[in-house]
Amino acid sequence: MSWVNAIIQGILVGGLYALFACGLSLMFGVMKVVNLAHGDLAVVAGYIAIGVITVTHIPVLWSFLIVVPVMAVLGYVLQRTILQGALDRSVLATLLVTFGLSVVIENGLLQFFTANTRGIGSGLALVSGSFSIGSIQIGYLPLVIFATAVVVLLGLQYFLSTSRYGRLIRAVADDKEAAQLAGADYRHVFGIAAAVAFGTVALGGIAYGMYAQLAPTTGTDTILLFAFAAVVIGGLGSLWGTLLGGVVLGVAQQIGAQISISDETLAGFIVFLAVLALRPQGLISRGAQS
Amino acid sequence: MSLATETTARPVEQFRVTRSRRNVIWTGAGALIVVVVFALFPYIVHSGTTAILVQAFIVLTMASMWNLLAGYAGLVSVGQQAFVGLGAYFVLILAINGTSPFAALPVAAIGSGVAALPLWWLVSRLRSGYFAIATWVLAATVMLIIEKFSSIGGGTGMPLPGFAGFDPTLLTAYTYWAGLAVTVVAMLAIYLLLRGRLGLVLTAIRDDEVAARSSGARVGLARMLVFVVAGAGCGAAGGLLAISQLQVQPGAVFSIQFTAEMAFVTIIGGLGTIEGPILGTIVYMVLQQTLASYNAWYLIILGLVAIFMALFARRGLWGLVDARLNLRLFPVGYWLRLDK
Amino acid sequence: MSGPPDGERPESGTPLLEVRDLVVHHGQLRALDGISLRVFPGEVYAIIGANGAGKSTLLRTIAGLHSPTAGSVLFDGTDVTGLRPERRARQGIVMVPEGRRLFGSLSVEENLQVGGAFAREGPWTIERVYETFDWMRERRNQAASQLSGGEQQTVAIGRALLANPRVLLLDELSLGLAPVVVQRIYGMLPQILAAGLTVLLVEQDVSQALRVASHIHCLLEGRTTLEGTPTGVSADQVEAAYFGLAGAAPGPAPEGSES
Numbered sequence: 001m002s003w004v005n006a007i008i009q010g011i012l013v014g015g016l017y018a019l020f021a022c023g024l025s026l027m028f029g030v031m032k033v034v035n036l037a038h039g040d041l042a043v044v045a046g047y048i049a050i051g052v053i054t055v056t057h058i059p060v061l062w063s064f065l066i067v068v069p070v071m072a073v074l075g076y077v078l079q080r081t082i083l084q085g086a087l088d089r090s091v092l093a094t095l096l097v098t099f100g101l102s103v104v105i106e107n108g109l110l111q112f113f114t115a116n117t118r119g120i121g122s123g124l125a126l127v128s129g130s131f132s133i134g135s136i137q138i139g140y141l142p143l144v145i146f147a148t149a150v151v152v153l154l155g156l157q158y159f160l161s162t163s164r165y166g167r168l169i170r171a172v173a174d175d176k177e178a179a180q181l182a183g184a185d186y187r188h189v190f191g192i193a194a195a196v197a198f199g200t201v202a203l204g205g206i207a208y209g210m211y212a213q214l215a216p217t218t219g220t221d222t223i224l225l226f227a228f229a230a231v232v233i234g235g236l237g238s239l240w241g242t243l244l245g246g247v248v249l250g251v252a253q254q255i256g257a258q259i260s261i262s263d264e265t266l267a268g269f270i271v272f273l274a275v276l277a278l279r280p281q282g283l284i285s286r287g288a289q290s
Numbered sequence: 291m292s293l294a295t296e297t298t299a300r301p302v303e304q305f306r307v308t309r310s311r312r313n314v315i316w317t318g319a320g321a322l323i324v325v326v327v328f329a330l331f332p333y334i335v336h337s338g339t340t341a342i343l344v345q346a347f348i349v350l351t352m353a354s355m356w357n358l359l360a361g362y363a364g365l366v367s368v369g370q371q372a373f374v375g376l377g378a379y380f381v382l383i384l385a386i387n388g389t390s391p392f393a394a395l396p397v398a399a400i401g402s403g404v405a406a407l408p409l410w411w412l413v414s415r416l417r418s419g420y421f422a423i424a425t426w427v428l429a430a431t432v433m434l435i436i437e438k439f440s441s442i443g444g445g446t447g448m449p450l451p452g453f454a455g456f457d458p459t460l461l462t463a464y465t466y467w468a469g470l471a472v473t474v475v476a477m478l479a480i481y482l483l484l485r486g487r488l489g490l491v492l493t494a495i496r497d498d499e500v501a502a503r504s505s506g507a508r509v510g511l512a513r514m515l516v517f518v519v520a521g522a523g524c525g526a527a528g529g530l531l532a533i534s535q536l537q538v539q540p541g542a543v544f545s546i547q548f549t550a551e552m553a554f555v556t557i558i559g560g561l562g563t564i565e566g567p568i569l570g571t572i573v574y575m576v577l578q579q580t581l582a583s584y585n586a587w588y589l590i591i592l593g594l595v596a597i598f599m600a601l602f603a604r605r606g607l608w609g610l611v612d613a614r615l616n617l618r619l620f621p622v623g624y625w626l627r628l629d630k
Numbered sequence: 631m632s633g634p635p636d637g638e639r640p641e642s643g644t645p646l647l648e649v650r651d652l653v654v655h656h657g658q659l660r661a662l663d664g665i666s667l668r669v670f671p672g673e674v675y676a677i678i679g680a681n682g683a684g685k686s687t688l689l690r691t692i693a694g695l696h697s698p699t700a701g702s703v704l705f706d707g708t709d710v711t712g713l714r715p716e717r718r719a720r721q722g723i724v725m726v727p728e729g730r731r732l733f734g735s736l737s738v739e740e741n742l743q744v745g746g747a748f749a750r751e752g753p754w755t756i757e758r759v760y761e762t763f764d765w766m767r768e769r770r771n772q773a774a775s776q777l778s779g780g781e782q783q784t785v786a787i788g789r790a791l792l793a794n795p796r797v798l799l800l801d802e803l804s805l806g807l808a809p810v811v812v813q814r815i816y817g818m819l820p821q822i823l824a825a826g827l828t829v830l831l832v833e834q835d836v837s838q839a840l841r842v843a844s845h846i847h848c849l850l851e852g853r854t855t856l857e858g859t860p861t862g863v864s865a866d867q868v869e870a871a872y873f874g875l876a877g878a879a880p881g882p883a884p885e886g887s888e889s
Binding site for chain 3: 167170171175177180182
Binding site for chain 2: 028032033034036082085086089090091092093094095096097099100101103104107108110111220221224225228229231232236262265266269270272273276277280
């Protein structure tokens with residue numbers, strides 16, 4: 001029965017991975033930026049949440065309402081300034097700049113907060129509680145996070161498909177020059193997309209900090225690499241593919257953990273490599289990608 | 291007269307195509323003198339200094355490889371630490387089985403180069419941004435796999451055997467010479483590669499990939515060759531690392547820190563020029579020595595400077611020098627000379 | 631066709647669109663070498679010339695996608711040379727780019743909606759576009775990339791119209807389309823122009839251009855070789871100007887042209 005538990009766990013954590021991944025995928029799809037600092041931003045959001053909670057003693061759930069919008073604004077500003085500057089130069093520049101940001105953020109966090117891990121304690125029964133269906137145990141928090149991830153993805157899809165700016169984002173992603181001719185300032189649209197990406201990854205980071213520990217290097221070790229693996233497994237360019245990818249990754253990891261506790265991460269990466277080798281366009285592909 | 295009209299107005303005999311502005315014999319002789327001087331260091335300077343220089347050699351070799359990848363082949367790899375680690379482990383494995391670690395260095399290089407082939411096959415179909423992260427995942431995966439083998443230290447690592455009974459001063463000197471040799475071979479290899487056909491193909495790809503393909507350039511093959519060479523070079527650096535640290539720990543030899551160093555050194559020194567990494571390494575070592583006690587700070591500063599330069603000074607410090615003096619220590623391009 | 635009668639242009643009065651001594655480079659190549667032109671409200675101004683003559687470069691510079699090395703672009707008397715393309719579009723200079731350039735992953739209707747996202751006040755609405763091009767209504771949820779070339783061209787025009795432009799720039803409408811389709815599209819122009827729109831178009835197909843234009847302007851290697859009206863120039867003059875044959879003098883046509 002522990003296998004079934006493992007698979008359920010994997011599915012649930014897959015939602016979180018999808019939450020991490022959708023921002024990465026969005027930024028690449030719209031402005032062709034692979035943000036190597038993507039995971040570190042989630043950690044930053046987590047640290048900010050910890051700080052806000054420590055200082056103001058507000059309930060944990062309120063920290064979302066403060067930190068996520070702040071990160072979204074940060075995303076807009078960073079995109080309009082540094083990232084746009086890098087985009088105007090070359091693809092290489094964007095990679096170098098985001099990699100530089102990642103190193104600066106991680107070492108900055110290391111310098112100011114040490115390498116110790118931190119969690120977002122909430123004291124809520126939510127975090128540690130669980131319920132059972134037969135012999136299967138399901139934790140409340142993972143379930144809520146999964147549900148949140150699905151809701152966010154639904155919201156994102158709704159936003160992209162029906163709202164004016166969602167249309168503009170898709171239009172700019174297709175042909176930014178033609179969008180200019182229609183009166184759209186693509187730099188502003190890029191900023192909106194970045195804001196959405198930063199907001200979702202911040203959400204994921206805080207959620208992650210609630211049930212696991214955050215450390216300066218979590219951004220790359222765990223978040224960035226897993227997010228990317230989820231995108232590749234699921235299929236570049238597909239929002240629901242990202243959820244599928246996250247779930248497959250999560251399940252693979254949990255199965256690996258069942259085999260040997262230290263094989264959790266490795267199992268996920270092996271599945272990633274297998275997809276890369278055998279079906280590089282991912283499980284749900286939307287036509288030509290690479 | 292514009293360049294276009296000027297060139298068509300003159301007879302063909304008045305044109306010469308040369309490899310460099312100044313005579314390459316001079317720079318070749320100069321380089322030889324520099325190498326000889328460096329080779330004498332263990333007799334002249336304190337062993338503390340040679341140890342620092344070994345570090346510099348490692349950084350320079352890695353940075354030159356990263357420069358080859360990113361500056362010439364357009365491949366941004368954030369996973370070269372995979373090869374650094376592989377190189378270190380090749381040396382370790384051979385040392386465990388009785389080979390002298392120094393003799394194992396060439397094997398580390400070749401082995402890493404060979405290992406680059408299946409890795410290239412896995413990631414080469416990805417577009418540049420995703421290619422970068424994929425190399426990172428590969429590096430992480432390689433580390434996780436190696437950690438499973440307790441016979442080579444598992445997750446905690448182990449000391450490097452093969453130096454029992456070695457006189458410490460002699461060991462430092464040999465390590466230094468090995469470092470010098472690795473660096474010289476690496477730079478020479480890069481220079482010769484870029485000076486030859488590969489250099490032309492890479493420049494063509496850089497300018498216009500579609501045109502390059504349609505004129506017969508084997509784009510995929512060129513890139514793969516560069517990836518393999520860079521893998522071998524980083525592998526040699528990794529072997530050197532193992533020797534200089536006298537131990538091999540997975541977390542240390544597969545660290546993303548190496549990529550950070552390679553990338554930042556190259557950007558600051560000058561991407562796309564062979565001289566750039568040399569300049570960048572000097573800056574890096576000075577910075578590291580000055581800030582030695584401040585741990586993570588020098589990486590933060592380095593990162594910020596690299597971001598600044600990626601945005602505003604893409605040709606790096608060497609680019610500034612080159613623009614003023616038109617100096618090429620490693621001439622790989624062609625000049626069209628108009629005889630008066 | 632609306633606008634001033636053939637050959638007659640106001641003595642005074644501001645042109646709606648004016649280009650003065652425009653010089654544009656593509657890297658080292660001088661694509662436009664001192665071009666000047668004036669387009670008055672209601673005109674259909676056609677720019678013709680061979681491949682590489684600089685026609686599209688001219689249009690793109692007017693739209694704001696290229697920055698000139700020298701010279702200026704004036705819209706309704708105001709210098710817009712420094713304005714970004716989206717600002718110009720919002721002010722009323724809207725271009726239908728060469729090759730249609732629809733948003734492939736968006737539906738027909740979504741393409742139109744984006745066109746109207748920053749629209750000025752004016753008569754064009756999505757409803758009106760559907761009335762003008764009736765086939766579009768049924769196919770409005772289809773992905774733009776699945777349409778034929780001619781259908782895409784029509785959607786691209788509709789997208790531009792929804793911005794309620796004052797000047798519509800049409801870049802090589804005929805490119806990649808069968809002659810029958812081209813004729814049909816140009817045949818729709820009168821309906822569009824009935825709303826008092828001014829059109830500046832670039833066209834490689836000279837006969838097509840001569841059929842719809844009230845004024846023509848020929849470019850060759852970045853320079854003006856002929857300016858005039860379709861009735862005021864002879865076929866020989868056009869041919870000479872187009873191909874740059876001996877006897878083609880740069881500048882306006884000698885007879886029957888504007889005063």
